[in-house]
Amino acid sequence: xxxxxxxxxxxxxxxxxxxxxxxxxxxxxxxxxxxxxxxxxxxxxxxxxxxxxxxxxxxxxxxxxxxxxxxxxxxxxxxxxxxxxxxxxxxxxxxxxxxxxxxxxxxxxxxxxxxxxxxxxxxxxxxxxxxxxxxxxxxxxxxxxxxxxxxxxxxxxxxxxxxxxxxxxxxxxxxxxxxxxxxxxxxxxxxxxxxxxxxxxxxxxxxxxxxxxxxxxxxxxxxxxxxxxxxxxxxxxxxxxxxxxxxxxxxxxxxxxxxxxxxxxxxxxxxxxxxxxxxxxxxxxxxxxxxxxxxxxxxxxx
Amino acid sequence: xxxxxxxxxxxxxxxxxxxxxxxxxxxxxxxxxxxxxxxxxxxxxxxxxxxxxxxxxxxxxxxxxxxxxxxxxxxxxxxxxxxxxxxxxxxxxxxxxxxxxxxxxxxxxxxxxxxxxxxxxxxxxxxxxxxxxxxxxxxxxxxxxxxxxxxxxxxxxxxxxxxxxxxxxxxxxxxxxxxxxxxxxxxxxxxxxxxxxxxxxxxxxxxxxxxxxxxxxxxxxxxxxxxxxxxxxxxxxxxxxxxxxxxxxxxxxxxxxxxxxxxxxxxxxxxxxxxxxxxxxxxxxxxxxxxxxxxxxxxxxxxxxxxxxxxxxxxxxxxxxxxxxxxxxxxxxxxxxxxxxxxxxxxxxxxxxxxxxxxxxxxxxxxxxxxxxxxxxxxxxxxxxxxxxxxxxxxxxxxxxx
Numbered sequence: 001x002x003x004x005x006x007x008x009x010x011x012x013x014x015x016x017x018x019x020x021x022x023x024x025x026x027x028x029x030x031x032x033x034x035x036x037x038x039x040x041x042x043x044x045x046x047x048x049x050x051x052x053x054x055x056x057x058x059x060x061x062x063x064x065x066x067x068x069x070x071x072x073x074x075x076x077x078x079x080x081x082x083x084x085x086x087x088x089x090x091x092x093x094x095x096x097x098x099x100x101x102x103x104x105x106x107x108x109x110x111x112x113x114x115x116x117x118x119x120x121x122x123x124x125x126x127x128x129x130x131x132x133x134x135x136x137x138x139x140x141x142x143x144x145x146x147x148x149x150x151x152x153x154x155x156x157x158x159x160x161x162x163x164x165x166x167x168x169x170x171x172x173x174x175x176x177x178x179x180x181x182x183x184x185x186x187x188x189x190x191x192x193x194x195x196x197x198x199x200x201x202x203x204x205x206x207x208x209x210x211x212x213x214x215x216x217x218x219x220x221x222x223x224x225x226x227x228x229x230x231x232x233x234x235x236x237x238x239x240x241x242x243x244x245x246x247x248x249x250x251x252x253x254x255x256x257x258x259x260x261x262x263x264x265x266x267x268x269x270x271x272x273x274x275x276x277x278x279x280x281x282x283x284x285x286x287x288x289x290x291x292x293x294x295x296x297x298x299x300x301x302x
Numbered sequence: 303x304x305x306x307x308x309x310x311x312x313x314x315x316x317x318x319x320x321x322x323x324x325x326x327x328x329x330x331x332x333x334x335x336x337x338x339x340x341x342x343x344x345x346x347x348x349x350x351x352x353x354x355x356x357x358x359x360x361x362x363x364x365x366x367x368x369x370x371x372x373x374x375x376x377x378x379x380x381x382x383x384x385x386x387x388x389x390x391x392x393x394x395x396x397x398x399x400x401x402x403x404x405x406x407x408x409x410x411x412x413x414x415x416x417x418x419x420x421x422x423x424x425x426x427x428x429x430x431x432x433x434x435x436x437x438x439x440x441x442x443x444x445x446x447x448x449x450x451x452x453x454x455x456x457x458x459x460x461x462x463x464x465x466x467x468x469x470x471x472x473x474x475x476x477x478x479x480x481x482x483x484x485x486x487x488x489x490x491x492x493x494x495x496x497x498x499x500x501x502x503x504x505x506x507x508x509x510x511x512x513x514x515x516x517x518x519x520x521x522x523x524x525x526x527x528x529x530x531x532x533x534x535x536x537x538x539x540x541x542x543x544x545x546x547x548x549x550x551x552x553x554x555x556x557x558x559x560x561x562x563x564x565x566x567x568x569x570x571x572x573x574x575x576x577x578x579x580x581x582x583x584x585x586x587x588x589x590x591x592x593x594x595x596x597x598x599x600x601x602x603x604x605x606x607x608x609x610x611x612x613x614x615x616x617x618x619x620x621x622x623x624x625x626x627x628x629x630x631x632x633x634x635x636x637x638x639x640x641x642x643x644x645x646x647x648x649x650x651x652x653x654x655x656x657x658x659x660x661x662x663x664x665x666x667x668x669x670x671x672x673x674x675x676x677x678x679x680x681x682x683x684x685x686x687x688x689x690x691x692x693x694x695x696x697x698x699x700x701x702x703x704x
Binding site for chain 1: 520565
């Protein structure tokens, strides 16, 4: 495990390879360019836009005003999508965790040959378009299949899953599950199995072993995975549109409305900035929460 | 189940892009084969139309040379930017033959925003385009399109007066009406036996017998039509009192709505999950072709509704202005225009052309609203900047889920 403090020898070694600094720069350059052009620059533009006015025919007009933020923060109907998104993303992340952790553990404890097979099975759905897979859920959850089946069980002919938050949740968990499984798998795969045996030898039960051995080891993967699924879920647009029948109104949908239907780019930008802030705060709180009392433990976030 | 999915995919691939649907239009999913297929126009017409994209810029530089030829001479080429399957390939061939045009480039966009974005990005290399009239004012303001010389489009005399002097182009300087259509009520006539000729009747059915079986298109401008017309107001009203009353109606409707959906509402109608729909005419022809869904019916509410109008415009930097004028006049020849309607299934504003249109189409409210409804049609002006409307719209959307 790498320590934060470099030994003098290590530091000297890096300086000694100064001639390769140019090569390092050259190799980092594409990623750096990507980062600046596609992340930093758009963020700056969005932030600038969020202080502007809507042009007469829609779009952006330069200005410096806080109106967009004031409207956003003071009107309940504007804030509602944020709250809906927040609880959907939290529920979706928990869902991914409940499904993903046992799955990752299962795959990580197979023999090498089988591991490859299971990982492949997990990846294969990605060969099909996300949209097509989401459409497929329309059929699976539809009234002729799962939806109708549950309806007949509880004796309600009008029972529906599609068009409810439950359908959106199923879609979210399905769509982002692999992003949760892979980081968990990577951490669990490196786990020393003898630790589990030692725990059992020392008299710990299954739950105690899981809580004191497996979970702490899986924690870095768990944090990474949670963040990887939480962020896109917060901005999700397609799943609520298709499986939620447009009835579950998330921030992503509100953003599309702002940019396409009302063509109010500055207001949409303000929403986007607020969304980023909400995510930052949530994730910071989350990382702090799972790490509290674990000073000194190395945690890789991304 | 496999049949089912197959069916959906086939339909997705065959369907014309819903004219104002964002999901399909933006292609924001990049990898989706089905959507990519339909946005480049996979339905027959485009395969015969010279729709190879990408050659536009190359053509544009060649076009500059052509425009140096004496005024009045029709250039050998024309670059058109249009919705997919919106101009008959037969007419294109006839135009090429008549005017000796060798290269007719037909590129497509999936929504007005895409067209606007291309123009905003600078020289497009196109001669003509067909935006929805609502977008013409911003195109004028941006300086992207030029005034038309009507002396060079004599056939404009056939255009019905109802489509002239509209708010989008009050002095008829920039736009030549192309096709129009309405927002109205789609319903499954084998289920819905009650009359749905007015918005009030529609409202009573939604909150009553067919609660939870109605789908609305996800479009602010279209949804406001219903409450405002029930109140006897203009669809474009921005009077706070009118909008407050409209809000009450919308919030009463909200719990009874099955879905807000501009992309797959035809599927919900086909499966009878929804039997009523506030929507557009686009999917009707296709639903009729299937015997199971042939009972789909369309009603243009007699108490008034919205009509949209697509218009021909000429771009400011049109490299082939003479060919463009030749085409704009040619396309409004009555017989040519009739072929357009027969091909694309949208109503023509050209009165003379109606003589050559299949009577079945002519009497079909999907294409041509009946006289009583026609009199109450109203063009939508851009009210998307009205804060009160936006607030109500957001509230309505949240209320539907809750």
